[in-house]
Every structure is written in C-alpha cells, then in structure tokens.
Amino acid sequence: MKRVCAVILATMLALCLFACGGTGDIAGKGEFLGLKDGEEFTTDKEISISFIRPRGNDAQETWWDTTVDAFNTEYAGRIKVSSEVLVRGDNSSYEQQIGLRVAEGLPDVMYMDGPYVSNWAYNGMIIPLDNYITETYLTDFMDYVLNQGTYNERLYALSIVDSTIMVFYRKSFMNAFLATNPKFDADHSAISLPTSPENAWTFNQLAEIAAKMTTNLEGNKKRYGLSITGDKTEWMSYAFSPMWNGKILGDDALTATGNLNSAKGLEAGNYLRNLRKNEAINPSASGTDFYDDGVKEGTTGSVCKAAMYFTGTQNITKFNEFTNIAEDWDATYYPRNNDGSYSVPCGGWTLAMSKDCASGKRVAAVEFIKYLTSVQSCRSFASQTASPPARKSLYDDMDEYKDGSVVQNGAYVRIKEQIFKAAAPRTKTVAYAEFSPLLAKALNEIVSDTNPNIQEKLNAAATTIDNKIRQANYK
C-alpha cells in the first residue's frame, strides 16, 4: 500500500512538473519578425486570437465592444478576435485570475495594469513586442508610456490611453470658499487656484485648504474638504508615492527597508495622519462622496460629502454621468512636494502578448494590438473614456487638449500640462505585486487607525515587503 501511494504521488508530481514547464520562445532584441509600417496583413486561413480584459465602466465597455467588432469586420477571413471579460473587483483579483491561468495557458493578448509589466515580463508571462513593431510606429507614443511598457530594455506593452491623478473640485464649493476665506495660508501665499504646474499647490497647501473647506451639515453630518478613497491594494501607493521623491525602493528596486520607512516616508505618513486629524478627509469615506448629490435619469441624488476629490482621470466619465456634476466639476494640478519638487504619478492599462501566443499567431496578435493603439483608436478611446491619450500627437489634435481649450473650463489642458511637465510611471519594480499592496495597506491603516505609530507601521511594511521579495526569489 505504501508503495502504491508513493508511486501515485511521484506520478502526480511528474505530471505537475510537465504541466508547469516551458515558456514561449522569445526572439532576440533587434530581430524583426513583424510587418513593416503600412504593410497589409495577409494569411491563407483565418487566425483566431484570444483576448482577455477586465470589465470597465460603461463608456469603456461600449468602446471595447464597438472596436473589437470593427476589427473583426475589417479583418474578416484573416483574423478573428474573441474577447473574454473578467470582473476585476478589488484586491488585485484580475491579476490573481490571470496568475491562475498560467499553468493551463494564457490568452494570446492581455490587457494588463501597467505597473505589472515588469513583474509579468520577469516571470515570463509576456513576450516582447519590439520584434514585431517598428521604431517609427513608436515615435508618437509618450515617453513615460514606453517607459512603463519596457522591461530590461525590451518593449513588452503598449497603451491606448493613460491615467494621471488630479485634484478634482466642485466649482460651487470652491468658488464659495475662495470668496469667503481669508486670502492667506500659513506660508502667507494667497490661496488661489494654480495657473500652471509650476505653481501647483503643495501637499501642505492642499491639506490646509481641504481642512478649511470641511463644513458641518445638517443632522450631525459633514461635507469634508477632500476625499482620497480608492482601490484597497494600490491606490494609496499610486497616489502618494511621489512624496518619497522617487526613493521608495532602493536602487535595485527590490529593497524597501531604509527607503519606504525613511524620513520621507515618515513625512508622508504624518501628512496622511494629519489629514484625518484635522478633519480634512473622512477616514471612512466612500468612493461616491464627491458626487453623491448627482442627478441623472431615475436618481435624485443626496448630499455631496466631499468638496474635492483626489483621484484618477478615469473617474471623469463618472462625474459626467450626472447633469449637475458635469457642469460643476473642475480640476487642478497634482500637488507639488513640500520641498518644491514635482513628479506626477501616471500609468494605466496596457496591451501585451502572452507567452502562450503561438509563433504562427504573433504577427496577427500584434496586428490587433496595433489596431487598438492606432491614432484613430487612441483618439476614440481617449474621447469616450475621458482618459489622456497615450499618443503625443493627439494632445494637439483633440479639441479638449488643445492649448487654450475651454472645454470643462480648461481642465483637460491642465491634465496635459501636468503630464508633459512631470509624468512618471508608477514605481517600476519586478516586485510590484509584493510591494504595492503592502504599502497601500500601511498607508490605509495610518489613515484609519485611531492612534497609529507611523514609524512602526512603515518599518513593519518595509520588513514584510523585503521578506516577501526574498521569498519570491527576485534577482
């Protein structure tokens, strides 16, 4: 009986080793295998391409359905793309679901969150695109977009649009505040709306303005000055990592201790803590506080619970769903660090080709990626989803981004200005999956705990991140 058990266990393990082994063959850098720009894709028989993406908001879903259908029509008889849509939810569940599929085989093309490019490339889940895309094709893409998609000097991913964080505000509350508030802040600078990224509010100024804007409402309720809610696993890392001045991990991008818990980290932690202490934010805010009074067909709205919203540009479509909010929102620049340095967090979803895309299908898969990242697609996606386009030329071409545009009181121009001034991809590390959730958790706890020891929390987060990175055996 013991022997039988041993044989069964050994067989199972051998099967596992067999099932887990092998990654797609990768061509060397400089070896071009794709189509030249303008060259038409031809094939003897139709090639099927599987594509996976997370479910987006209504505007994004409409765009995806229309665009994939249009691609299939245009390439009828040559390429057929079938899409699979997963619910992303919270806690990186999309990334987990993709991870679970590695053993059984990944879809040919994957839409993935930009900061994970290094992680997925390191783990051999995606293969370089630069063997199939000409350098000329890439010249129109924003440098930071290409930077985000690059790992080990190879391009692995290409984006359609990107995202950045702004301080969104309700004009009605802001105008009332500016009209009635004493005109000087602690630094004796006049409180006014910034006119360029160079004079963007500092983090401290934002905190002071937010605290002053917090208002008591009827029924023991408050409308807080600012809302900073977001995804539990990475939002806080995304939003506040520039406060570390780019030194959140060591030079090897694998060491948190001494960096994440440095003096800069403590300053960031204290900043978040004071936001709560001074009632600038609601520690238990919901993501809808900024537009809870929104009115649209079938809903009447309640009360706005946050006058400003520190959030990503992807939420603009949400604001525009409500007739009263669409006219009332505006945005100012991402804040400068208190020492005057300026770096704006960017990074969005991007397209990559999986290791399991067979050699014979790769040119077709890249043709699909190129279709999605074409000028026309980038423009329509950026326009319909109110996201900043990944292509430079579109900032001169789309009405809302043109210099002097008055669309939404010039908010889109401010998005462009801050991106061109100081856009930087989120912390680039192969260990993003280990690093980001733990930093976000620590920062969330600093905000929500009643009496946190900030330094201890940062130390613990740094130690845990380092341990996890060591255990995951990153080199």
Add this chain to the structure above:
Amino acid sequence: MLEISKKKTSARQRRYDVTGWLFCLPAVVFGLIFLITPIALSFLFSFTDYHMLRGLNAFVGFKHYAELLKDAVFGKAILNTIKFVIFVVPLQCGLALVLALLVNRTAKGFGIFKLAYFAPVITSMTVVALLFMNFYDTTGLFNLLLGAVGIDAQGFLHDPNQAMYSIIFMSVWQGAGYQMIILLAALQNVQPELYEAASLDGANGWQKFRNVTLPGILSVGSFVLLITVIGAFKLFTQPYIMTQGGPDNSTMTIVLYIYERGMTDKLIGYGSAIAMLFTFAFIAASAIGKGGGRLVSFYRKKRDAYIEEMI
C-alpha cells in the same frame, strides 16, 4: 447441490457488492478529485518552489517549513486563530444553549424568536460582515450609541487591540443560531418523564438542568462543540472582508495567511506548507472532539446510573 447453492449465493453476493460500489462511486470519485488529490498535491507542493507564475522548478525539501518557524506573521496568525477559537467556541456554544433553552417553550409566539435567532445564519457572511463594518464605523451605529452615553468613539476594526474582539463579537452573533437549532432538537428529545421524576425527587431547576438536561443533550453537544471548533479554526471571510488581516496583522488568521501567501503572493509552495501545518491543527481539533466524546460516555453512564436508581 450444496455446491450450486453456494455458487448462486456468491453470484448474488457479488451483485450486491457491485451495486454497493456503484452507489459509493460518485462519492468516491468526488472525494478523490476534490479532496484526496488536492491534499496530496498540496503535500507535494509544500516541498517545492512552486510559484504560480513561474511554475514548479525545484524541490526545496523542508525549506518552507523551516522558514515558517521564523515567520513572525505566521506566528501571529496562529495566536490570533487560537484566540478566536478560545473566545468564539464557548461564547457561541454557550449563547446557543441559552437561546435554545429560552425558545424551547411551547407557548404562543416563541416561534418568532427561533426565526429571529436563526436569521443571521441564513444571511451571507459577506453581507453580515459589510453590515457590521458600517456598525463599527467611526460614525456607525455602535459609536453613535457609545456617544449617546458619553463614551468616546472607538476604533473597533481600526484599533489593533479591538479588531479581533470586534470580529469575535460579530461571529458569535452570526453563528449562534445554527448551534441553537441543533441543541433545540436535542432538548426536545429529552424524555419529559425524566423531568417529572426529578420533580418528584424534589430537584430544583438547576439540578434538573445539571442532571437531566445536560446529560440528555451531551452527545449532540459534543457534536456542536466539534463543528464550532472546526469552523472557528477555518476563520477567513470575516477578516478578509473587514480588515484584510490588519491592523498590524491583529486579525491575520491561518487560513487568511494561506490565501495571502498562496494566492496573493503566488507562492504556492509556501502556502501549501502552511496548509499542511494547518492540517495538524485540525487533527488537534479532532482530538479535542474525541475528548468530548469520552466526556459524553462518562455522563451517559452517570445518567444511566441515575435512571436505574430511580427505577
């Protein structure tokens, strides 16, 4: 003649055997695929470097087990889980028994109490957890009530010293109805004649409870105890939804840690090693159950002796 009869019998017996096996087959296949194979694989993976994204590349022997001994979060997860078991099992079983005794009445209107106490059990734990997150919020119901009597707002889920107790309180409230229903069924099976006899002997309420009720429900009680212990050791949903193991890992439990290391961190090998160690915790829980069984037989003997004495 005898030979033919024997052959007939054995052929019939074989048919019976085959029929029996066919009846068992779905359960055996199901158990093999969804229980035995995963356990065996988990056991094997615990000795490998299996990473969800990179696959299985090498045997690492007892490396994960050695590392677990130094893993502070794992130690905290064990202590938290034990703390949860120690508090929840007696509180939940005790409350369930009290509720069962209260609703074990034939008077009109008591059915509504059974329904009220059982309602949380049929409500999804996710829904209950989200509801209690609102109650525990800084501006939630509990803090409003505390504020009304002049007590400062509490952190509940955000204070490392209170978070686990907040989860314990909610879990006791949510789960007690299930144990109550089982204990109620046991209470209704206790023979009324025994209470009558005890009354004739001049036993008071407490004596009736101690010498009639308790021995009468003890075998069911030990079952309730066992399932509560097992359920408590498997604590996952509440901290996953409400605290994600925080603050400061004060609500990190063994199962949540298996999930975090195996799924979130994608270290299948390491997660499997924790799961294997967790299996030992279950064996310990079973041992407790066995001890409970012995207690039952002890009380049974005592009850039989009492009945004999009465007769």
